[in-house]
Amino acid sequence: NFISDISERNYSWLLQALLSILSNQTLLASIRQQAGLQMKNLLNRNSFWSSLDKSSKGFIEKGLLDTLGCEQWRPSTAALCIQTLAVTELPTNEWPDLLQVLVENIISQTKPDSVIGASIETIGYICSAVQHPCIEESINQILTAIMFCIKLERGSSTIKS
Numbered sequence: 001n002f003i004s005d006i007s008e009r010n011y012s013w014l015l016q017a018l019l020s021i022l023s024n025q026t027l028l029a030s031i032r033q034q035a036g037l038q039m040k041n042l043l044n045r046n047s048f049w050s051s052l053d054k055s056s057k058g059f060i061e062k063g064l065l066d067t068l069g070c071e072q073w074r075p076s077t078a079a080l081c082i083q084t085l086a087v088t089e090l091p092t093n094e095w096p097d098l099l100q101v102l103v104e105n106i107i108s109q110t111k112p113d114s115v116i117g118a119s120i121e122t123i124g125y126i127c128s129a130v131q132h133p134c135i136e137e138s139i140n141q142i143l144t145a146i147m148f149c150i151k152l153e154r155g156s157s158t159i160k161s
Helices: 002-023 029-043 046-051 054-067 077-089 098-107 113-129 133-137 139-151
Strands: none
Touching: 002 029, 002 046, 002 054, 029 077, 046 077, 054 077, 054 098, 077 098, 077 113, 098 113, 098 139, 113 139, 133 139
C-alpha cells in the first residue's frame, strides 16, 4: 500500500501533503474529502504522531483549525481529524488551547457561519470521543459557545441545527 509505505518513511511530509490537499479549495471536493479521510486514518497511528517534533505537530494542528469552515460537506473531515488528535492530545495536555480556539471561533463576531458551524461540529465530536476530566474542566466554555449559537441572530440554519 502506497500510503503505508510513505507514512513509514516520511510521516510528517505525508500529513503535510494531505493537509495541503484538504485545505486547497480549488480542488474537487471528492479529492479533498479523500485526503482528509486518509489523514484521519494516519493520525490514528499514535506511535507515528507521538514521534513527531513539536513544530510539525503545531503546523498540522494549526492547518486543521484553519481548514475548519472551508469544506462544503458533512461530516467535516477536518473536524474528524481534530477529534482524532484530541483523543490523545487533550488528556496529555499536548494541545491545551484547542477547546479555547474552537469556542473563540464560535463566539467571535468576525467569523463566517461556515467556521462557526464547523467549530460546533468539532466540539461535538471531541465531547463524544474524549473521556477525560479536561472536557469537564472546559464545560463552561463549551456551554457558553452553545448558548451563543442558540441566541445567534445572524446565524444560518446550519449553525442552529
